Amino acid sequence: MTKPTATLTARSPEDVLAAVPLVLGFMPEESVVMLTFGAEHPFHARLDLPRSARERRAAAEALVDPAVRHRVDRVLFVLYAVDAALARSCARALLRTFTRRGVAVVDVLRSDGRCWYVLPLDPTGLESAGTPYDVTGHLFTAQSVAAGRVTRSSRDELAASVAPDLSASAAVAAAARDLELDAQPDLSWVRATVALRTRTARDAVLDVVDREGADRRLALWSGLVRAAPTDLLAPVASVLAFHAWLAGDGALAWCALERAAAGEPSCSLADVV
16 A cells, blocks of 8 residues: 655546556556545555456455545546456456445556556446557656656566665675674674664664655665565564655555565564554
8 A cells, every 4th residue: 555645636547547657666567556535645555456256355345445444535446457357357346345335436447558448337338449558758757757756667676676685685694693793791782773673773763764754765774675684684674664654655665564574583563564
């Protein structure tokens, strides 16, 4: 789930399709994307495109629950799907669930990567003819580039930005072992503090960050996550996840939490984020 950090006024399907990768931080593929409107704190969300009826019901419930909780008035869905029949089945499940819970569905669009289509809100209607599009030269894209925001080509590319750097993590692990061996007993707190294993150390880091500063520190903490050996990973990745959440980058926050889950010991901050 991503909180919008800039206002983009979309007046056409092309505008919506240009905005989606900017608010998510990457270009989605085979995905359900939900844009929300009318809430005091609007947000956007993405799920993998569900393949079975059971997965479609679960996906619809997973999306409608936060929409209702945050008092969203209306939503717009963009289904990134090559398979038109699969997208229609997904759209029907979303429409049923959101209508039942009192959240209006403004529109449902489908993109196959080259053309966009409008899916009918009436179950008996037909999908519109495809309209070719290309958002690389769109105004929203240009504004994002000018602002210095990076949009990844896929979620895999985003996840790779926090993937392990094996040589760096080996060097950090060796340095940590040396520190543990060389430190006097009364200095054992040094390793725990540097590795952010204590709550006090994590709180000291988090106390000095705000929404305006979080975005500027994402590159630093991403680098630290890449260099962290497994036994030191969870706290550092959790701090990155918190920074990403503050910056409105929900996709990066999830990637950081996935990295935190791969580490030992687990970190309470990850559960909070």
